[in-house]
Amino acid sequence: MTELLSRRDLDFLLFDWLDVVSLCDRPRFADHSRATFTDVLDLSAQLAAEQFAPHYRQSDAAEPVLEDGRVRMHPGVRAAIDAFGKAGLIGAGMDHEVGGFQLPAVVTSACFAWFQAANAGTAAYPFLTVANANLLRAHGTAEQVETFVSPMVEGRWLGTMCLSEPQAGSSLADITTRADPEPDGAYRLTGTKMWISGGEHDLTENIVHLVLARIAGAPGGVRGISLFIVPKVLPAGEHNDVVLAGLNHKMGYRGTVNTVLNFGEGAHRPGGRAGAVGYLVGEPHRGLDYMFHMMNEARIGVGAGATALGYRAHLASVDYARSRPQGRPRGSRSGPQVPIIEHADVRRMLLAQKSYVEGALALVLYCARLVDEVNTGPDERRRADAQLLLDLLTPIAKSWPSQWCLTACDLAIQIHGGYGYTRDYDVEQLYRDNRLNPIHEGTHGIQGLDLLGRKVPGAGGRSLRLLLEAIGCTATAARSRGGEPAEHAEHLQAAADLLAVTVADLYAVGDIDVTLANSTLFLEAAGHVVVAWMWLEQSLAAPGQEAFHAGKRTAARYFFRYELPKAQQQLGFLRTCDTTTLDMQPGWF
Numbered sequence: 001m002t003e004l005l006s007r008r009d010l011d012f013l014l015f016d017w018l019d020v021v022s023l024c025d026r027p028r029f030a031d032h033s034r035a036t037f038t039d040v041l042d043l044s045a046q047l048a049a050e051q052f053a054p055h056y057r058q059s060d061a062a063e064p065v066l067e068d069g070r071v072r073m074h075p076g077v078r079a080a081i082d083a084f085g086k087a088g089l090i091g092a093g094m095d096h097e098v099g100g101f102q103l104p105a106v107v108t109s110a111c112f113a114w115f116q117a118a119n120a121g122t123a124a125y126p127f128l129t130v131a132n133a134n135l136l137r138a139h140g141t142a143e144q145v146e147t148f149v150s151p152m153v154e155g156r157w158l159g160t161m162c163l164s165e166p167q168a169g170s171s172l173a174d175i176t177t178r179a180d181p182e183p184d185g186a187y188r189l190t191g192t193k194m195w196i197s198g199g200e201h202d203l204t205e206n207i208v209h210l211v212l213a214r215i216a217g218a219p220g221g222v223r224g225i226s227l228f229i230v231p232k233v234l235p236a237g238e239h240n241d242v243v244l245a246g247l248n249h250k251m252g253y254r255g256t257v258n259t260v261l262n263f264g265e266g267a268h269r270p271g272g273r274a275g276a277v278g279y280l281v282g283e284p285h286r287g288l289d290y291m292f293h294m295m296n297e298a299r300i301g302v303g304a305g306a307t308a309l310g311y312r313a314h315l316a317s318v319d320y321a322r323s324r325p326q327g328r329p330r331g332s333r334s335g336p337q338v339p340i341i342e343h344a345d346v347r348r349m350l351l352a353q354k355s356y357v358e359g360a361l362a363l364v365l366y367c368a369r370l371v372d373e374v375n376t377g378p379d380e381r382r383r384a385d386a387q388l389l390l391d392l393l394t395p396i397a398k399s400w401p402s403q404w405c406l407t408a409c410d411l412a413i414q415i416h417g418g419y420g421y422t423r424d425y426d427v428e429q430l431y432r433d434n435r436l437n438p439i440h441e442g443t444h445g446i447q448g449l450d451l452l453g454r455k456v457p458g459a460g461g462r463s464l465r466l467l468l469e470a471i472g473c474t475a476t477a478a479r480s481r482g483g484e485p486a487e488h489a490e491h492l493q494a495a496a497d498l499l500a501v502t503v504a505d506l507y508a509v510g511d512i513d514v515t516l517a518n519s520t521l522f523l524e525a526a527g528h529v530v531v532a533w534m535w536l537e538q539s540l541a542a543p544g545q546e547a548f549h550a551g552k553r554t555a556a557r558y559f560f561r562y563e564l565p566k567a568q569q570q571l572g573f574l575r576t577c578d579t580t581t582l583d584m585q586p587g588w589f
Contacts, residue, residue: 196258306406
């Protein structure tokens with residue numbers, strides 16, 4: 001079987017570039033060392049290969065079905081979830097007090113990438129659970145953590161996030177699920193939630209739903225939304241009034257059961273009263289603030305998942321191109337055929353893939369490293385600046401890998417030729433699975449609005465200044481090297497300067513509708529500038545003559561010569577503050 005990820009690349013990024021061993025000097029990670037990091041990476045790679053990868057295609061073909069009111073799915077899913085839970089990996093980054101390993105976020109992100117590459121559908125269950133538990137650890141009461149987080153960390157329960165409704169997808173201001181207070185301090189919820197991944201199954205003893213709803217009399221819009229814990233089974237053992245109304249069938253992630261859930265339908269009436277029992281998290285009307293803790297973590301996780309799928313497709317493409325004989329050298333009419341990797345255009349496609357997936361992996365791990373800085377940085381100013389930079393990079397880390405690692409999967413099909421779109425090879429499924437990621441946790445359009453409309457002007461523009469300063473530091477270091485790194489530094493600095501000027505021009509127009517009409521294109525261009533920065537960083541960390549380092553430097557050259565100019569062209573166009581999309585009227589289509 002083709003390797004799922006490159007362990008050599010992960011070691012390079014973690015130890016040679018990001019210097020994760022230095023985190024062991026901080027009190028939170030004092031029990032760890034390079035050896036413990038290596039051990040958990042080894043464990044993750046082994047479990048992913050042995051428990052997650054074998055049923056990847058099988059759980060896609062035999063997707064979850066609804067039979068007699070219950071969800072039936074491939075048995076390999078349960079075995080994988082059990083193995084993941086028993087290994088303690090759900091709590092890998094969590095406190096010792098809740099049974100966690102207290103690993104750095106950057107190491108857990110690298111570990112989890114193995115499972116995302118091996119089987120995205122199965123990996124979704126524990127990863128949603130990790131994000132659910134982290135939200136409750138941050139905003140729940142001690143009793144809620146003890147009651148609901150501990151069983152999730154142990155792998156006995158799984159968790160979900162319940163945001164969307166049939167009439168309200170990304171527009172959460174329009175949700176109608178209602179929560180009525182009870183005398184005992186609990187609430188009774190009624191309403192319907194849609195597109196709920198992992199919403200119903202028998203993989204574990206219980207499912208902990210985090211549900212957005214409105215308390216009776218709450219303000220309208222997003223300011224009136226509260227967050228509730230609604231378990232499938234109540235702490236006393238009684239079945240809560242959460243009913244599976246149906247399954248959604250997606251083109252990818254077929255191993256992840258996707259559900260429509262009715263809360264308070266009346267099929268189960270705990271205590272003889274209508275409504276699903278829920279427990280308020282934090283303060284009333286602050287639910288969306290709390291949910292963004294989970295959503296932002298999930299957005300970086302979506303970017304990491306997109307990267308893992310694209311990376312696996314790239315490695316499959318390299319293996320195929322090395323073994324598939326087709327054609328002969330130019331000018332030769334006879335003799336043996338050569339592997340297609342000998343053809344320049346195939347190497348062009350492989351280089352494009354490499355530049356996308358390795359650039360994206362660097363980006364998501366850099367963001368995870370920022371999480372560690374936010375949580376354990378040595379001083380308050382450093383932690384605050386890390387948070388601002390992380391906030392700015394989050395929409396990019398979600399969307400850029402989702403777009404360009406999907407392109408890597410598309411190129412994998414092209415490299416495989418006629419075999420690429422058959423089910424004899426994994427690349428068609430990798431493409432289908434990855435096609436969901438531009439939509440998961442907020443579309444490109446939503447991420448663009450977040451980046452240009454909120455994050456760039458937020459904190460008085462300090463987030464953008466921090467990014468530009470960081471890029472400038474890398475460019476300065478590269479100039480001191482001379483040669484090709486210095487050449488890349490000049491192009492990167494020019495692109496970063498143009499990014500800053502473009503932001504000023506987009507806001508100088510004085511019409512926020514014009515500004516935001518250009519936000520998706522800005523997201524794409526900014527992402528290319530950021531990934532060019534990631535590539536210059538990698539090339540500086542790879543000065544050796546070995547094949548791995550030479551491959552890194554060549555991929556960096558490819559990105560700077562083939563990809564970064566696209567961003568510069570886009571930024572130049574954005575400076576015109578074009579109104580074509582605003583001018584087009586709905587009736588003209």
